[in-house]
Amino acid sequence: MGMTLAQKILKAHLVCGNMTAGEEIGIRIDQTLTQDATGTMAYLEFEAMGVPRVKTERSVAYIDHNTLQNGFENADDHRFIGSVCKKHGIYFSRPGNGICHQVHLERFGIPGKTLIGSDSHTPTGGGIGMIAIGAGGMDVAVAMGGGTYYITCPKIVKVELTGKLSPWVAAKDVILEVLRRLSVKGGVGKIIEYSGEGVKTLSVPERATITNMGAELGATTSIFPSDEVTRQFLKAQCREEDYTPLSADPDAVYDEVVEINLSDLAPLAACPHSPDNVKSIEELSGMKIDQVCIGSCTNSSLLDMLKVAYILKGKTVHPDVSLSIAPGSKQVLNMLAQDGALSEMIDAGARILESACGPCIGMGQSPNSGGISLRTFNRNFEGRSGTKDGQIYLVSPEVAAVSALTGVMTDPRSLGEMPEFKLPEIFTINDNMVVPPVPAEDMDSVEVLRGPNIKPFPVSDAMADEIDARCSLKVGDNITTDHIMPAGAKILPLRSNIPKISEYCFAVCDEKFHDRALELKKSIIVGGSNYGQGSSREHAALAPLYLGVKAVIVKSFARIHMANLINAGILPLTFVNESDYDKIDQMDELKITNLKDAVENSEELTVTDVTKGFDFKVKLDFSKRQREMLIAGGLLNYTKENA
Numbered sequence: 271m272g273m274t275l276a277q278k279i280l281k282a283h284l285v286c287g288n289m290t291a292g293e294e295i296g297i298r299i300d301q302t303l304t305q306d307a308t309g310t311m312a313y314l315e316f317e318a319m320g321v322p323r324v325k326t327e328r329s330v331a332y333i334d335h336n337t338l339q340n341g342f343e344n345a346d347d348h349r350f351i352g353s354v355c356k357k358h359g360i361y362f363s364r365p366g367n368g369i370c371h372q373v374h375l376e377r378f379g380i381p382g383k384t385l386i387g388s389d390s391h392t393p394t395g396g397g398i399g400m401i402a403i404g405a406g407g408m409d410v411a412v413a414m415g416g417g418t419y420y421i422t423c424p425k426i427v428k429v430e431l432t433g434k435l436s437p438w439v440a441a442k443d444v445i446l447e448v449l450r451r452l453s454v455k456g457g458v459g460k461i462i463e464y465s466g467e468g469v470k471t472l473s474v475p476e477r478a479t480i481t482n483m484g485a486e487l488g489a490t491t492s493i494f495p496s497d498e499v500t501r502q503f504l505k506a507q508c509r510e511e512d513y514t515p516l517s518a519d520p521d522a523v524y525d526e527v528v529e530i531n532l533s534d535l536a537p538l539a540a541c542p543h544s545p546d547n548v549k550s551i552e553e554l555s556g557m558k559i560d561q562v563c564i565g566s567c568t569n570s571s572l573l574d575m576l577k578v579a580y581i582l583k584g585k586t587v588h589p590d591v592s593l594s595i596a597p598g599s600k601q602v603l604n605m606l607a608q609d610g611a612l613s614e615m616i617d618a619g620a621r622i623l624e625s626a627c628g629p630c631i632g633m634g635q636s637p638n639s640g641g642i643s644l645r646t647f648n649r650n651f652e653g654r655s656g657t658k659d660g661q662i663y664l665v666s667p668e669v670a671a672v673s674a675l676t677g678v679m680t681d682p683r684s685l686g687e688m689p690e691f692k693l694p695e696i697f698t699i700n701d702n703m704v705v706p707p708v709p710a711e712d713m714d715s716v717e718v719l720r721g722p723n724i725k726p727f728p729v730s731d732a733m734a735d736e737i738d739a740r741c742s743l744k745v746g747d748n749i750t751t752d753h754i755m756p757a758g759a760k761i762l763p764l765r766s767n768i769p770k771i772s773e774y775c776f777a778v779c780d781e782k783f784h785d786r787a788l789e790l791k792k793s794i795i796v797g798g799s800n801y802g803q804g805s806s807r808e809h810a811a812l813a814p815l816y817l818g819v820k821a822v823i824v825k826s827f828a829r830i831h832m833a834n835l836i837n838a839g840i841l842p843l844t845f846v847n848e849s850d851y852d853k854i855d856q857m858d859e860l861k862i863t864n865l866k867d868a869v870e871n872s873e874e875l876t877v878t879d880v881t882k883g884f885d886f887k888v889k890l891d892f893s894k895r896q897r898e899m900l901i902a903g904g905l906l907n908y909t910k911e912n913a
């Protein structure tokens with residue numbers, strides 16, 4: 271039986287387990303990436319493991335999230351990461367060099383290799399045929415130390431692309447269409463593999479837009495074949511030697527098939543407050559807007575920017591609209607300058623931002639109260655923009671640019687004929703903002719620079735045999751990590767300081783949660799389905815750990831967050847009967863006994879709601895390794911015990 275492309279790469283990296291969907295497999299990791307907002311924790315954890323030099327083929331640390339240096343904290347974190355990298359064998363991409371996923375695609379990604387990154391949009395690398403997966407910082411630390419990375423062997427969904435995008439319809443519309451059909455839960459436990467005749471009509475940056483936002487499906491990752499288009503891209507990046515042709519076998523068997531005719535697609539938007547709340551621009555057209563933000567790891571490539579510049583050329587941004595543009599990397603920004611396209615953007619009135627995440631993670635550019643903001647980003651969760659009642663619509667750069675001129679949601683097809691936008695034969699290459707590490711023999715000469723913002727991270731104790739604790743919080747469905755541990759300009763500088771950042775834990779849902787949890791000393795959180803969707807931030811597990819959360823009982827979990835809870839030593843449990851969720855109230859006393867034996871040996875355990883006087887069953891949906899990890903009190907304890 272033939273294999274899919276994802277299966278081929280996974281098999282070539284298989285360390286343990288059987289390639290059967292649903293079973294745990296361990297894979298060897300060739301490359302890692304971190305960004306600064308999750309990176310400080312990842313490197314503190316790496317240091318705690320005591321491995322002198324990284325054992326991967328390539329590990330890169332990027333500074334792109336916390337570049338708003340409003341106080342010493344972020345700058346101190348950058349220095350810490352830079353010095354750890356120098357010492358331990360990691361390449362350091364300095365602030366200003368660009369967004370991790372954009373730069374990694376341009377300069378480091380290699381078809382057929384495995385990459386894990388402490389950022390949920392790491393699947394961007396699937397645009398050049400990598401198995402690229404978002405993970406918690408601790409998993410990345412272990413992989414840097416040469417450890418195996420474990421995932422549930424995913425089902426493979428084929429998205430068969432036919433036809434060709436019509437003028438002014440974009441790659442963003444392809445992924446929005448996939449989200450419309452599959453929803454934010456539709457990709458859980460799956461890899462989305464693109465194939466079909468339509469693939470070759472899409473450039474690498476377009477493919478990367480699609481795999482990037484596959485994160486919003488909850489998918490393990492997404493991948494495109496590596497073909498002639500990939501070779502051309504790598505050649506233009508002066509890396510043709512990194513090219514290998516890769517595709518699925520013609521007789522590969524898929525678990526699901528989705529068919530999309532690119533020619534049928536029209537411009538789309540994800541409406542507030544979920545990436546799968548998709549409507550056509552036609553339906554929304556004429557809606558008055560206040561702000562437009564172009565950039566982020568989804569849509570900040572040179573190709574995107576050239577289209578934007580073309581639309582803006584010789585025009586002026588509507589008087590009621592603020593337009594900001596953040597090109598994704600130094601390479602993109604530099605080439606826009608060389609081409610004159612940057613001048614066209616500036617001339618039209620765009621506010622040019624540095625090449626970083628910026629508004630996407632609430633680092634500035636929050637919209638006005640109740641403001642309608644069109645963004646080329648990937649997430650529009652409530653409050654993420656920094657304005658609680660901001661109304662965020664996720665759109666293509668084409669829709670964003672034309673609407674910035676008209677002041678209302680506008681279909682870019684109204685622009686008429688579209689010129690052909692082509693990638694350059696050769697990109698401008700200058701890796702001078704990537705600092706290489708010192709040779710291994712010189713590592714002792716490097717001092718790791720720790721500012722006062724860097725506090726030790728909490729480590730769980732070995733598992734107790736009984737939990738008798740109150741439900742400190744009850745929440746509903748689709749709780750995101752932006753609810754659990756919000757980001758933004760005020761909170762992100764505290765990413766290296768868990769005691770301090772935990773003051774904001776769940777503040778979006780309930781401002782009193784922090785104080786209540788601390789007062790209770792130990793507690794349990796109850797939630798609905800798809801709990802923990804979104805970011806890979808392990809702070810969404812470490813802050814609850816610090817606040818004494820021992821278990822989380824929900825209808826279902828998002829993949830990365832569940833792994834982060836286990837890594838932190840917090841018990842993630844799922845209801846056997848979802849209707850039991852309705853019977854529990856916040857502050858109920860919940861009791862679990864004989865816990866260790868159950869975690870070691872059982873598929874289910876009984877929880878008693880002492881307050882209401884009833885028992886309910888929860889699932890222990892863990893691999894053997896995860897059970898051992900939970901009993902040890904998390905990944906770090908487990909790794910030490912097994913060293």
Ligand code: MIC
Nearest residue numbers: 307308389390391805806807
């Ligand atoms: C995000 O888009 O939410 C982030 C910020 O990039 C996160 C990582 C983080 O929280 O630091 C992600 O997607 O993993």
Ligand code: SF4
Nearest residue numbers: 391566567627630631
């Ligand atoms: Fe940065 Fe936004 Fe991409 Fe996250 S989604 S990596 S915050 S640009």
